[in-house]
Amino acid sequence: xxxxxSDTVTRPTTGMLEAMFKAEVGDDVYGEDPTxxxxxxxxxKLLGKEDSIFVPSGTMANLLSLRxxxxxxxxxxxxRNSHVFLNEGGGGxxxxxxxxxxxxxxxxxxxxxxxEQAVRDPGDYHHPMTSLIWIENxxxxxxxxxxxxxxxxxxxxxxxKHNLRLHMDxxxxxxxxxxxxxxxxxxxxxxxxxxxxxxxxxxxxVGSMVAGDREFIKRVRRFRKMFGGGMxxxxxxxxxxIYALDHHVERLAEDHANARLLAKAIxxxxxxxxxxxxxxxxxxxxxxxEEKLNPGSLEEELRKNGVLVHRxxxxxxxxxxxxDVSRQDTLKVISTLKQVISQLSL
Ligand code: TLP
Numbered sequence: 001x002x003x004x005x006s007d008t009v010t011r012p013t014t015g016m017l018e019a020m021f022k023a024e025v026g027d028d029v030y031g032e033d034p035t036x037x038x039x040x041x042x043x044x045k046l047l048g049k050e051d052s053i054f055v056p057s058g059t060m061a062n063l064l065s066l067r068x069x070x071x072x073x074x075x076x077x078x079x080r081n082s083h084v085f086l087n088e089g090g091g092g093x094x095x096x097x098x099x100x101x102x103x104x105x106x107x108x109x110x111x112x113x114x115x116e117q118a119v120r121d122p123g124d125y126h127h128p129m130t131s132l133i134w135i136e137n138x139x140x141x142x143x144x145x146x147x148x149x150x151x152x153x154x155x156x157x158x159x160x161k162h163n164l165r166l167h168m169d170x171x172x173x174x175x176x177x178x179x180x181x182x183x184x185x186x187x188x189x190x191x192x193x194x195x196x197x198x199x200x201x202x203x204x205x206v207g208s209m210v211a212g213d214r215e216f217i218k219r220v221r222r223f224r225k226m227f228g229g230g231m232x233x234x235x236x237x238x239x240x241x242i243y244a245l246d247h248h249v250e251r252l253a254e255d256h257a258n259a260r261l262l263a264k265a266i267x268x269x270x271x272x273x274x275x276x277x278x279x280x281x282x283x284x285x286x287x288x289x290e291e292k293l294n295p296g297s298l299e300e301e302l303r304k305n306g307v308l309v310h311r312x313x314x315x316x317x318x319x320x321x322x323x324d325v326s327r328q329d330t331l332k333v334i335s336t337l338k339q340v341i342s343q344l345s346l
Contacts, residue, residue, distance in 0.1 A: 025235035035235030072097025108139025144283030
């Protein structure tokens with residue numbers, strides 16, 4: 001199977017498994033796991049923050065970031081297609097006690113002026129307190145769209161002007177920085193907190209990192225325990241994260257090239273709608289023209305022929321390239337698509 005449903009499906013490589021096997025471990029709740037401590041220092045350094053913390057998932061990283069950046073009842077300004085709003089089970093409201101003020105972004109990118117209009121009057125006690133601005137980079141539903149660093153800088157000025165904090169869901173931050181060939185700190189210097197996922201394109205089996213200043217990470221550590229995310233001998237998992245950061249960052253460029261190759265091929269088939277110029281990283285969305293092709297049959301026939309894609313809406317599909325999809329696999333997907341379409345076209 002060539003699995004394009006998500007970059008979360010990657011499996012550890014032999015090198016990664018060896019690193020995990022050899023990891024030195026201790027009890028991380030006591031702060032005594034040397035490999036986890038090493039990973040946390042490494043990520044803090046990479047992102048130019050005072051500290052970072054290992055957490056089980058991207059969802060928990062976001063949940064903790066919401067909780068530690070706000071007080072219950074506060075309002076968070078974000079794009080209406082943000083992962084934290086659409087795909088995290090309502091945890092922001094249920095567990096972190098915040099409400100969301102949704103803006104219509106441009107492929108997920110927020111407009112600083114619209115943000116400013118959304119900030120509540122802190123002097124009016126009828127209003128919730130706006131306390132946090134939330135951005136997602138790359139933007140998943142925006143098609144892996146990359147935030148321009150200058151836009152993040154502008155948003156950060158806006159946040160400071162209104163005394164708000166700024167968080168970046170950087171589940172795929174390193175896809176953005178590899179695509180732009182910039183240092184991650186070109187983004188992270190503008191945000192108060194961020195998170196990155198080790199278990200997406202980087203290929204680790206588990207784990208995300210939250211980063212910020214020392215006080216913030218102390219709060220996150222307290223809430224991580226409260227939310228049941230304090231783990232013990234996680235050095236085995238941290239070792240996979242260290243290996244991923246040492247070996248799998250630069251290669252993200254291959255995933256981007258494969259996604260572009262696939263997008264260009266899809267654009268040439270008249271039963272699909274896609275703008276290949278919008279594919280800048282490893283995520284692509286395309287629409288099926290229903291008069292020409294039945295979306296359900298397409299999904300099924302692709303599966304029968306060894307290709308998995310994610311059907312997001314009735315005629316809306318997502319494909320994500322990653323560590324376990326080579327250029328040859330991508331070419332195979334293209335030929336399978338063509339073959340399936342020739343059988344199914346109406
Ligand atoms: N995204 C998953 C699904 O939940 C949709 C995927 O397959 O893309 N932030 C962003 C931007 C994400 O895309 C995801 C996962 C998360 C947070 C949550 O990470 P996990 O899955 O580790 O909880």
